[in-house]
Amino acid sequence: MSLAISLIAPSSITDDAAVARGIRGLESLGVKVHCPEPLQQPCRYLAGSREWRLAQLHAAYDDPETQAVWAIRGGYGAAQLLDGIDWARLAANPKPLVGYSDVTVLLDHWHRHDLPAIHGPVVKAAGGLLDAHDESEEYGVLRRQLRETLALIDGPATLDYPTIYPTTYPIAAWGEAPDTLTGPLVGGNLTTLASLVGTPVAFRAPQGALVILEDVGEPWYRLERALWQLVQGGALDQAAAVCLGTFEGCPPWGNERLEAILAETLAPLGLPLYHGLPVGHGLHNRPWRYGAIGHIGQGRLAVEA
Template sequence: MLKPNHLCPGDVVGVIAPAGPPDLKQLQQGVRYLKSLGLQVCLGQTVRLKKGYLSGTDEERLSDLHYMFQNPQIKAVFCARGGYGTARIAEQVNYELIRCHPKIFWGYSDITYLHTAIRQYSGLITFHGPMIASEWTETDIISFRQLFTPVEIVYTSAVSSLQVIKPGRANGRIVGGNLTLLTDSLGTPFEIQTAGNILFMEEVDEPLYRIDAMLNHLRLAGKFSSVAGIALGEFTTDKQDEAQYHSELNDLFVHYFHNCAVPVVQGFSMGHGQPNFGFPLGARAVMNTCFPLLSIEPGIS
């Protein structure tokens, strides 16, 4: 796997919108945060474009992505927002260009499709973390520090309450992202490869029957059979009876994973909730339920 170079104060970073159009007020706030880290910001053309639920045409969004990777002055590429649209451009992405110009690529949610495609076709470690056009917390800001200095990420119950569904110890590269996007990849050239890896999953505002259906789809596709371990992140809901939702969600997790031959842990604050801890996808990781903990190697060089 390729590790991108670390950032230095004064570096220029690019911000693009490869999926949906961002809220411009929140985008401006995110740009201010990046500048507070000592970075210069180059906004892609797509952050101000809107074509229905997309941030410009497929060609415009693809061009923005290619420009940021090809431009030697740009040291990292941050996504402004998720929504929908990255699957539409995945087939046209120049993965050889990305492999030859490896740099930090950061985002989550719909960006999951590009994370998987870039890792599997370019061999580049990418980063799952909060969008630029979102409401940042202090923890979110701290997450960006891993891009300046190589540091191992160690996530324990001191960060959030972790529940062990299946005990054990796992070693492997951590892959995954949003459950819907992982399921959407099945049967395509960008199908998520889980064999020997630690699979991370998160989701937002999906009814329980949809989560059930997607987990069953992944199971039937064999994505749990050869996995090294499973880490479950935030599964957030806007329902009023949140306690009942999560109780029934836990029953779903137990149903699908209690007979697993590998460790399964839930409760990681990674995904659509706040805080949203950033971490490198494709990096080597260890999950141990004795503590429990998830340790991930630095994603930069």
Template sequence: MNKPRALKKGDRVAIIAPAGPTDKEQLTQGIRVLEERGLDVVLGRHVFDVEEDIDILDQNRLFDLHEAFRNPSIRGIFCANGGFGTARIAPKIDYAMIKGNPKIFWGYSDITYLLNAIQNFSNLVTFHGPMVASDLNDEERTTETESSILSLFTGEPLTYDSRNSPLNTITYGTGEGRLIGGNLTLLTNGLGTPYQVNTNGAILLIEEVQEPAFKVNLMLTHLQQAGLFDTVKGVVIGNFQAEPDEHKKIKKVLQDFFTRVSFPVVENFHIGHCQPNYGVPLGVNAKLTTSPPRLEVDSGVR
């Protein structure tokens, strides 16, 4: 898997919105965070577009994505926010061009579809991390969320343990492999397509937001019956945001589903729709241990 070059102060980065239009005030606040890190921020032409014609909408989103990768002055690409519809543009992406222009691509939620598609066809490490408008705005962001961007500058490996959040082990053991995954709904939507996540010999990360327990169970069962858990080396359970009563039901679903598997499973990582929201590279080697619970992840940049 090809690692993009690490960022340095003065680098130009682009912000695009391939999953939906962004809030201007929140985006401005998030841009300030990137600028304080010494980055020169440029906006994709269509980050604020609200277009009723779906074909035009997809063309515009694809234009910004391609322009950001094609422009040699841009060293990193950050998504503004989530939304829906990235699966529609996946078949139209010029993956050969992206492979020839490797750079940081950062986002999560609906962006999960693109994170996996780019890995599958461009052999490029991608990044599951907090987005500029939805996570780095003044109201939402925490110091930990903001600091996770620093890993793009240092090139140092990441260690996530109970100092970051109180981790809980569901199934004990040790697993090592590529860290892959993202939003559970998008992973399920990708099944049977060329953009399906490759779980063979991997550590699988899953997270979700505002889905009921019965649907979480349905999606996990779908992944299981599609064979995605047959050869995984471990599962990292990120945030499953839901109302308190529903969250209790989801925790039971996760416990019941993963209790008797043969690989290690650890939950309560603050990765996903939460604050803090820790960014992690996908496609690099990772090690999941349970005594004590800890996730070690290689750097995503070179």
């Protein structure tokens, strides 16, 4: 039986053509896509009113024929849904929520409620399979990442992906960060997490966590400001380390390294810093299970199945 997924649009509006291409991209991998009609009912820059997006989220979890719920895109708006979610209703038919960027806030709260969550490509990205040439690097990377995401949803044996099941990711220590470290993987988009500081849904890393951070299109001073906000807001007080993914399209400042700036910001907490994870808004966006135990060692981040 083919893997079936339900689509949701929890945040910003997406062009209908991009949605259609994303669906066709997933279908090219053998995925059966359940998409409500209409998927979106535009409200300003949002995919729908808060009530509309909540209704679609609950309906996706009520669907007995799908094995995962996959966000079309990020943007803005996911945090608006949190106080309206019927957690018991979701727990009655638990299945992974997949997405990243603005969806970061949902992933974190799914984990808090013992529901599975996967930080990985959004459905819109699957449209890239239709744009890139079959022999191109872009096509190969995107196809692998999407197949890895499917394997995380349904298991490598079920989908016959044993050779690509994601278990390790490249990572490098910055400065005097220890060579080995272990902890649960949490985090996501830096700006999104910083925006929650001081709210009832604020992000707080669990004890010993390896906090993965990534961002897109933000000048370095804004990245420093966002991380400072997390540090001063207590979000990282119990963390064991920060692990940087990609910072796509983030304009640099002079000859400084972003890692050096962020390490300075983390210094009051004594948190070690790692970098080089292929996670973020660029071409390389490897999926990982939110809350899974990660082991750093020998230049790799190994994740328990």
